[in-house]
Amino acid sequence: MEQDWIMGLLGGLIIGLAGAVYLLGNGRIMGASGIIGGLVDGSGRNSWLERVVFIAAVFAAPIVLMPLYTGVDTHITQNIWVVVIAGLLVGVGTRMANGCTSGHGVCGMSRLSFRGIMSTVFYILAGGITMVFFRHILEVI
Amino acid sequence: MYLLTALISGALFGAGLFISGMTDTSKVQGWLDVFGAWDPTLAFVMGGAMIPMIIAWIITGRMTSALNGAQFPPKNTSRADPKLITGSVLFGAGWALAGLCPGPSIASLSYGGPMHWTFVAAMLVGMLFAPMVTSRLFKNA
Numbered sequence: 001m002e003q004d005w006i007m008g009l010l011g012g013l014i015i016g017l018a019g020a021v022y023l024l025g026n027g028r029i030m031g032a033s034g035i036i037g038g039l040v041d042g043s044g045r046n047s048w049l050e051r052v053v054f055i056a057a058v059f060a061a062p063i064v065l066m067p068l069y070t071g072v073d074t075h076i077t078q079n080i081w082v083v084v085i086a087g088l089l090v091g092v093g094t095r096m097a098n099g100c101t102s103g104h105g106v107c108g109m110s111r112l113s114f115r116g117i118m119s120t121v122f123y124i125l126a127g128g129i130t131m132v133f134f135r136h137i138l139e140v141i
Numbered sequence: 142m143y144l145l146t147a148l149i150s151g152a153l154f155g156a157g158l159f160i161s162g163m164t165d166t167s168k169v170q171g172w173l174d175v176f177g178a179w180d181p182t183l184a185f186v187m188g189g190a191m192i193p194m195i196i197a198w199i200i201t202g203r204m205t206s207a208l209n210g211a212q213f214p215p216k217n218t219s220r221a222d223p224k225l226i227t228g229s230v231l232f233g234a235g236w237a238l239a240g241l242c243p244g245p246s247i248a249s250l251s252y253g254g255p256m257h258w259t260f261v262a263a264m265l266v267g268m269l270f271a272p273m274v275t276s277r278l279f280k281n282a
Contacts, residue, residue, distance in 0.1 A: 004162060008182040009214060011161020012189020018153035019190065020197035025146030027207030029214050030154065032244035033268070040268040050147045057151025058247045062159040066252065074249055075167035075240070076256045082238050087246075087260040089235025091267020094243060096275045097228025101242045102154075104229075105187060109195035111216060118221040119229040126233025127173040134238060141237060 019107050026050065031103020032058075033094035041095070077141050082134075097123075143209045145269045155248045161186040164249035166240025224279050 010061060022030040035051050038044020042079020044051055066072060094100040097119050099108065104123075134141045142207045147279055162168045171180025236242050239260050241249070246261050 001187075004168075004180075004182045007187045008161045008163075008185035009189040011159070011163065012186035013158045013192060014153050014157030014160060015186065016190035016193030016197075018150045018157060019195045021146055021153065022150040023194075023197050023207070023213070024204070025202060025208045026143050027209065027211030027213050030150060031248070032154075032242070036243055036247070036265075037268040037271070040265050044216070050143055053144050054147040054151035054154075055247055057148050058155035058158075058244065061152045061155030062164065063232060063247050063251045065156060065159055069161055072252060074165050074253050074257070076253065076260070077239070080166045080259060081257070083256050083259050084199050084263045086235040086239035087263025088242070088267040089231045089238070090242060090246075091235075091264040091269075092262075092271045092274050093228045093230070093232030093235060093267075095228070095268050095271030096278075097225050097232060099206055100232060100244070101236075102244050104249075106190045106194055110191045113216055115217055115219070115221055115225055119225055122229035123233030124173070125244060126230040127237035128175055130234045130237035131170065132176055133172045135170075135174060141170070 015102075015106060019102070019110075021106070022054075029099075029103055029107045030118075031099050033090075033100040034098070034103055037091075037095045051112060079140060086114060093123075154244060157190070158245050158248040161189075163252075166247045167239040169242070169245075170237065178250065184235070224275065228275075 019030040019123060022028055034056055035044070039048060039051050097104065099119060100115070104116040104119035158164050168180060168182050172183035173177060174180075178179055206212055232242075241260055243259070243264065246257065246264060249257050250261060
């Protein structure tokens with residue numbers, strides 16, 4: 001468990017560094033939902049190449065690191081309906097709120113943005129309630 | 142130049158998400174599962190990510206523009222509105238159901254299997270319809 005925390009802290013520092021590079025280099029907030037969403041709905045048409053390069057690098061980095069690790073795993077539910085509904089909620093919700101864990105959470109809270117803090121409070125609360133309901137009461141995830 | 146920073150930033154972001162364990166859905170669900178086997182790793186990731194970002198925001202105060210000449214994003218000082226809160230709640234629910242948010246969903250695609258691809262596909266559909274859903278729900282916004 002302690003090792004997970006150390007890796008979490010180390011990975012977190014690298015995530016923060018990524019956000020710092022994007023902000024100081026390109027003058028942009030490193031928000032994953034905004035970078036992806038701007039491509040999907042066309043609002044980011046003028047900066048499409050920058051967005052595609054960023055997303056491709058996010059996709060590729062774990063492939064490069066993978067050989068250094070053993071037993072990389074993920075534990076997503078195998079219930080396809082849950083996965084589809086979750087994806088739709090994340091897609092609609094992050095665009096409606098104009099940010100997700102990276103934009104509102106990492107970039108927003110670090111500049112003491114009231115909206116970033118409020119968003120983070122509400123998505124964590126909603127996530128916690130969802131866990132209680134769907135894991136402990138309905139037992140579907 | 143701005144493409145290189147996007148590449149570096151994306152690579153760091155993907156690496157940080159992978160190293161921190163945030164691409165493993167059980168880590169995210171563990172954080173939100175306060176009444177189950179609670180896993181505090183996400184707090185270490187978030188805390189770690191804030192450190193470089195806080196420094197970056199301080200540096201922006203001493204620069205006239207980003208390295209590529211772009212203006213730094215202004216802080217949105219408006220109050221939290223129903224759109225922000227509703228979007229965050231929808232996002233939080235989806236985040237808990239699958240254990241994925243936009244950044245990690247991309248970073249885990251290379252090894253996550255069909256359910257991760259399904260999630261991303263649904264998320265993209267959600268992002269495509271988000272502007273329509275948002276304008277229907279919030280007519281004045």
